[in-house]
Amino acid sequence: MALLELQNVSRRFGGLSAVDNLSFSVAPGEILGLIGPNGAGKTTVFNLITGFIPPSGGDIRFDGKPIAGLKPHAVARRGVARTFQIVKPFPHLSTLENVVLAALVRNASRAEAVAEAERTLELVGLSNRLHTPAADLTYANQKRMEIARALATAPKLLLLDEPMGGLNSHEVDGACVLVERIRASGVTIVLVEHVMKAIMRISHRIVVMNQGQKIAEGTPAQIVQNDAVIAAYFGKRRA
Amino acid sequence: MQTFFQSLVSGILTGSLYAMIGVGLTIIFGVMRIINVAHGEMVMLGMFGAYWSYTLWHIDPFVSALLWVPLMFLAGLLIYRYLLKPIVTGDELNSLLYTAGLSLLIANLALFAWTGDYRTLNLPYAIEPLRPFGITVPTPLAIAFGMAAIITSGLYWFLNRTDTGRAVRAASQDREAAALMGINVDRINMITFGLGTALAAAAGVLLVPSLYLFPSVGEILLVKCFVIVVLGGLGSVPGAIAGGLLLGLVESFGAVYISVAYKDAIGFVIFLSVLLFRPQGLFGAGRA
Amino acid sequence: MKRAIPVLAVVLLFAAPLVVKNPFFLDLGIVVLMWATLGIAWNLLGGYAGQVSFGHAAFYGVGAYATMILYLRLGIAPWYGIVLGGLIGALISVPIGYLCFRLRGPYFSLATLAVAEIMRLVATNWDSLTAGPMGLLITHLPPVNFFGTPINWERKEPFFYLMAVIAVATVLAALYLTRSRLGAYLAAIRENEDAAESIGIDTTRAKVVTLAVSAFFTATAGGFYALYYRYLDPDAVFPISLSIETVFIAVVGGLGTVAGPILGAVFLTTFAELFREHFAAGHLIFYGLCMMLVIRFLPDGIWGRAARWLARRKEKAHGAA
DSSP, X not given: OOSEEEEXXXXXXXXXEEEXXXXXXXXXXXXXXXXXXXXXXXXXXXXXXXXXXXXXXXXXXXXXXXXXXXXXXXXXXXXEEEOXXXXXXXXXXXXXXXXXXXXXXXXXXXXXXHHHHXXXXXXXXXXXXXXXXXXXXXXXXXXXXXXHHHHTTOOSEEEEESTTTTOOHHHHHHHHHHHHHHHHTTOXXXXXXXXXXXXXXXXXXXXXXETTEEEEEEOHHHHHHOHHHHHHHHOTTTO | OHHHHHHHHHHHHHHHHHHHHHHHHHHHHHHHOOOOTTHHHHHHHHHHHHHHHHHHHOOOHHHHHHHHHHHHHHHHHHIIIXXXXXXXXXXXXXXXXXXXXXXXXXXXXXXXXXXXOOBOOOOGGGSSOBOGGGOOBOHHHHHHHHHHHHHHHHHHHHHHHSHHHHHHHHHHHOHHHHHHTTOOHHHHHHHHHHHHHHHHHHHHHHHXXXXXXXXXXXXXXXXXXXXXXXXXXXXXXXXXXXXHHHHHHHHHHIIIIIOTTTHHHHHHHHHHHHHHHOTTOTTSOSOO | XXXXXXXXXXXXXXXXXXXXXXHHHHHHHHHHHHHHHHHHHHHIIIIIXXXXXXXXXXXXXXXXXXXXXXXXXXXXXXXXXXXXXXXXXXXXHHHHHHHHTTSOHXXXXXXXXXXXXXXXXXXXXXXXXXXXXXXXXXXXXXXXXXXXXXXXXXXXXXXXXXXXXXXXXXXXXXXXXXXXXXXXXXXXXXXXXXXXXXXXXXXXXXXXXXXXXXXXXXXXXXXXXXXXXXXXXXXXXXOHHHHHHHHHHHHHHOTTOXXXXXXXXXHHXXXXXXXXXHSTTHHHHHHHHHHHHHHHHOTTHHHHHXXXXXXXXXXXHHHHO
């Protein structure tokens, strides 16, 4: 059974359809890539799934149960965690404290929360920055911290919104390794990304969006050959 | 029917002056993202200016506008340059608190200098109201409306036909883009604040023959101003004009058809409702 | 050693009336304690949760009127009325919170201002309940004993002790709340509300609970006002200036610390009383100026700045050692 299922999901803003009749599902344990040109609606999809905006129509099911219209904290408590396209740290708190807060939601005692936070920060490679105020971290490290924070909520599904944005080639490789490690630990992942090399390398399947609609779905190999996808990215003349 | 038209006219006349105050506040917010809590005090200073120039030098308040409006424009420039500029880049809430401090400072300096006595300005030609079509229109209010219309048209011309005015509109829509286009945003901030202050003071000068004058009159007007600006959409000039007229009408009709006592409360309820259900303003023109 | 200081302070506080007999100073002390209570209560929402309310007078006024009306109409003694008034204040804060928390930042602040003003207008116009602008008056208080000794309400001391108890209770509640799980959640909300939601924190509920606690103590202070001054009218207990001065006390003293507002209250109120001798409303000029200076130069408030300075001195001491 699919872990996450979207059926005919739409979101309109006035006359504009940011997301139009979108359907796809995510199987447990897979890494699903969500790609598309800018303005395709990808972050809107994340916001719809995580409850930051309610859908105008359609169904969203997580673990078989409907979650459309739930508030973000309720969705998070069911096991869906996310990172943001533009990083949202708790700037004046330390890196450790940022993640401890997330762990506190799941753990009764502060000691357990701290242990959990240290574990996830080690996973993302930030053990040497525990006491740095989050605002003082480098951009790449802030992104990692946000991933650790999301992981500290012990999610079943992790939505990563452009985690590689702004990273150099070497950092992108490191990020890919990290994402695969997270998946190996049992977390299903949906990844919005523009860095093609990363998406192609780590996704099991890819969904392509353009102007709010799904235009293609398949394995990376299939997507690369797909006419509609090529047209969306490069224009019709190339195809 | 007579009552209806009377209320309508009263509402529009008062509303036009509210609108002018509201426009001043909204352009300051639009360009600098500052909610100027001291705006009401600028109206109050305009009122006192006109009052003193009439009482001491017998200058008709409407004529004294020629003196006070440019003076307050200058004052606005100076206030921006020396008091506001350091905090304009900060957090919106901080600037709210800062201008709240400024508001308290100015209002209480005025209280100290001029005492809290209620004053009125009784113009000799104000005793007989105008009576067009059987509707009573107090003469000073009619003159105020006329001048407000002229000033607002002048503002419209400025914003749409001059380069500086267009720069103000650009900065109001997107500060960074404006800066990238070569607009000196700091200079525009200064001019906008001067303009907003001048508009407030102008409204004060025009209103003084029609309202009671006391140092804390700014507080009451400010609250109405918030209502107007939120109704019209924060940052929108046409919105503020519409909002001002609307509030004038609501108060006027509310006083007659609902109750004098609760007419202020109506404004607040509308304010809350708009904030909650339509934060972009009734006309959708504002920035939330 | 550090723990001893607050305990010592409380002891000194309660011992003060035994030493200080001058009613002027006792009254000053009462006023300082009142503002400290208001500041600390406000700060829970404003400094810790980051939601700056300009409408706390709403709860103060409700507490004051509730205490008055419960006594004058239902004969409930004011010392119970104060607590009941507090509860009523907390109760009405819930729908107000759910309404206003749909907004953020300065829009939230303006909404709270509107709510307080609406309450003031309701109090002014609902004659049958509140006697409108005429106000309500307590002509005499019921006799009451404190462990066998009758309390003499003509003297300042009983009021001082009562206000001190309220103030200390507020401090204790604030300390407890800020160190609890809720306190941690509030820090997250203040730092970034969206992120806080995304990790599973019910931000609305956290804010509403915090507001209810804040409103309880604010309303309790209002109830004390009714008992101490024995007369109130809508402009005395619902004015915008009260809300704004509360904000000032917390901001000038230091947002986000429990002790900050205490310092703010001492600092601002003492100067206000001094100024009042010479300039009628001069203290507000001082408030306005202080506010501007603090925002410009000391965004952490006086306490915050002092705390940072102390921390840096400690660092240097350790560095040298």
